[in-house]
Amino acid sequence: MKAAAVVANILKREGVEFLIGYPVNPIIEAAAEADIRTIIVRQERTGLHMADAVSRITSGERIGVFAMQHGPGAENSFGGVAQAFGDSVPIVVLPGGYPRKLLNLPPNFSSFLNYQHITKWAEQVIAAEAVPDAMRRAFTQVRNGRPRPVLVELPYDLLHEEVADGWSYTPAPQLRSAPDPKDVSQLAAALVAAERPVIYAGQGVHYARAWTQLRALAELLEAPVTTSLQGKSAFPETHPLSLGSGGRSVSKQLHTFLHKSDLIFGIGCSFSVTNYGVNMPKGARIAHATLDPADINKDVRAELALVGDAGLTLDALLLEVRDRLGGKPRGRAEAVAREIKQLKSEWLSQWMPRLTANTAPLSPYRVIWDLLHTVDVANTIITHDAGSPRDQISPFWEPVAPLTYIGWGKTTQLGYGLGLAMGAKLAAPDKLCINVWGDAAIGFTGMDFETAVRERIPILSVLLNNFSMAIELKIMKVATEKYRSTDISGNYADFAKALGGWGERVTEPGEIVPAIKRAIAKTREGTPALLEFITEKAVDFSLFP
Numbered sequence: 001m002k003a004a005a006v007v008a009n010i011l012k013r014e015g016v017e018f019l020i021g022y023p024v025n026p027i028i029e030a031a032a033e034a035d036i037r038t039i040i041v042r043q044e045r046t047g048l049h050m051a052d053a054v055s056r057i058t059s060g061e062r063i064g065v066f067a068m069q070h071g072p073g074a075e076n077s078f079g080g081v082a083q084a085f086g087d088s089v090p091i092v093v094l095p096g097g098y099p100r101k102l103l104n105l106p107p108n109f110s111s112f113l114n115y116q117h118i119t120k121w122a123e124q125v126i127a128a129e130a131v132p133d134a135m136r137r138a139f140t141q142v143r144n145g146r147p148r149p150v151l152v153e154l155p156y157d158l159l160h161e162e163v164a165d166g167w168s169y170t171p172a173p174q175l176r177s178a179p180d181p182k183d184v185s186q187l188a189a190a191l192v193a194a195e196r197p198v199i200y201a202g203q204g205v206h207y208a209r210a211w212t213q214l215r216a217l218a219e220l221l222e223a224p225v226t227t228s229l230q231g232k233s234a235f236p237e238t239h240p241l242s243l244g245s246g247g248r249s250v251s252k253q254l255h256t257f258l259h260k261s262d263l264i265f266g267i268g269c270s271f272s273v274t275n276y277g278v279n280m281p282k283g284a285r286i287a288h289a290t291l292d293p294a295d296i297n298k299d300v301r302a303e304l305a306l307v308g309d310a311g312l313t314l315d316a317l318l319l320e321v322r323d324r325l326g327g328k329p330r331g332r333a334e335a336v337a338r339e340i341k342q343l344k345s346e347w348l349s350q351w352m353p354r355l356t357a358n359t360a361p362l363s364p365y366r367v368i369w370d371l372l373h374t375v376d377v378a379n380t381i382i383t384h385d386a387g388s389p390r391d392q393i394s395p396f397w398e399p400v401a402p403l404t405y406i407g408w409g410k411t412t413q414l415g416y417g418l419g420l421a422m423g424a425k426l427a428a429p430d431k432l433c434i435n436v437w438g439d440a441a442i443g444f445t446g447m448d449f450e451t452a453v454r455e456r457i458p459i460l461s462v463l464l465n466n467f468s469m470a471i472e473l474k475i476m477k478v479a480t481e482k483y484r485s486t487d488i489s490g491n492y493a494d495f496a497k498a499l500g501g502w503g504e505r506v507t508e509p510g511e512i513v514p515a516i517k518r519a520i521a522k523t524r525e526g527t528p529a530l531l532e533f534i535t536e537k538a539v540d541f542s543l544f545p
């Protein structure tokens with residue numbers, strides 16, 4: 001069997017259903033021969049974002065795989081892999097390599113060398129018979145420990161070489177580790193002793209599929225829950241104990257509770273300091289449970305810490321906390337819920353004029369509010385983009401089911417959301433998959449709307465077009481005034497139609513809901529839809545500096 005066919009065969013045994021890629025790479029043809037659906041994008045970055053969403057939406061049970069050519073393909077993929085690294089997403093990246101006689105000669109691009117710092121595992125294969133071992137190593141790394149991209153560079157000539165009969169492959173195991181029982185006991189005691197504990201859940205809860213345990217612990221402790229952007233949807237935001245999610249913009253109830261908390265318990269999170277996450281108050285007492293010891297005591301000092309899988313950690317904590325509480329809550333929940341409700345209603349009444357504004361150009365908040373109240377939230381997967389759309393949607397969107405919001409932002413590449421929505425739709429075809437983005441974001445990856453049309457991936461794309469990079473207005477005053485440097489333009493509804501999709505431009509508030517309904521109907525018929533809402537250059541966010 002040729003090495004390319006061996007790779008395809010191994011992908012099949014690892015449960016890979018789609019190979020997303022861009023030519024030339026012989027693995028693409030071999031995958032099609034092995035009945036793995038091949039999906040060809042218009043640029044590598046979007047393909048990586050799609051693979052990324054396949055992994056996210058399945059908690060890493062189905063690993064997203066992307067293949068591209070040596071040289072330009074590998075060079076052009078850098079952004080997509082870097083974004084997956086930043087946000088800790090487990091994907092397998094299969095770049096071709098220059099033929100072995102030229103493999104490590106300048107100026108030829110070496111994926112092995114250049115991807116070292118944005119992968120957790122990178123290998124260059126130089127002998128055909130080593131292909132099964134290299135793939136075993138890559139899949140073992142991607143399925144275990146800290147989720148992050150892995151890469152196997154396969155030289156072009158090697159992929160056409162025979163691998164001798166007798167090779168074998170066993171799919172990589174998924175192994176979990178649990179924290180030290182002595183530390184669990186200490187942390188449980190601290191949680192029970194705390195007067196105002198807050199639980200901060202990260203995406204480790206999604207990867208461990210530990211949503212039930214998270215909720216059980218919150219209800220037992222009667223502790224309010226927030227999440228990181230990446231962890232958003234790990235806890236139902238309509239639950240009386242929910243504070244909403246963290247992010248750059250946050251709710252008043254979250255801000256208030258964090259600042260009054262006497263113990264913040266982070267589970268499955270890194271506590272990394274970032275512009276796109278809620279900062280922990282100075283001097284806060286922190287208990288930190290995470291899979292990766294490299295995150296303990298990194299950005300915040302942890303008074304108590306646990307290392308292990310979020311599911312096993314929560315299981316162990318639940319036993320200890322139950323034991324200490326005699327098996328039942330102490331009767332605090334009602335008061336906590338009342339305080340949350342009061343703060344939430346103050347906060348929402350302050351925002352209601354923006355969320356229901358009857359103005360044109362449209363308030364982006366009105367578009368988001370109408371979208372939230374038109375779709376079936378439990379059966380929708382939504383993602384934001386970089387820039388204002390992220391900060392406008394994340395505090396107000398209330399997910400009610402796990403893995404229905406793809407939050408991101410350890411790095412924030414404009415245009416990421418489109419590929420995420422497409423990958424989500426591939427992994428969860430029965431869900432309505434939406435990306436909300438601005439007109440700067442579509443400039444990066446918009447052409448891949450054509451991929452959605454051609455590959456029959458019927459997503460709903462919600463574009464907030466304000467003909468501007470509005471978020472930069474404040475910091476580019478002179479350049480804007482002298483050279484119009486923050487202005488951008490385009491007619492994206494026509495663009496979507498020209499690419500074969502459904503496109504509509506919406507300018508009036510009363511047209512928002514009917515247009516959303518028409519677009520959803522189109523996606524049900526199999527046609528991707530793009531709604532272009534003409535919005536104001538809004539620069540107001542729910543910030544608590």
Ligand SMILES: Cc1ncc(C[n+]2csc(CCOP(=O)(O)OP(=O)(O)O)c2C)c(N)n1
Nearest residue numbers: 386387388414438439440441468469470471
């Ligand atoms: C690849 C990349 N380059 C630059 C940025 C910095 N950046 C963040 S948001 C933004 C402009 C956003 O404009 P738009 O998407 O139209 O949203 P608006 O603020 O106008 O609502 C820029 C330049 C980025 N996030 N990603």
Ligand SMILES: [Mg+2]
Nearest residue numbers: 438439468469
């Ligand atoms: Mg804009």
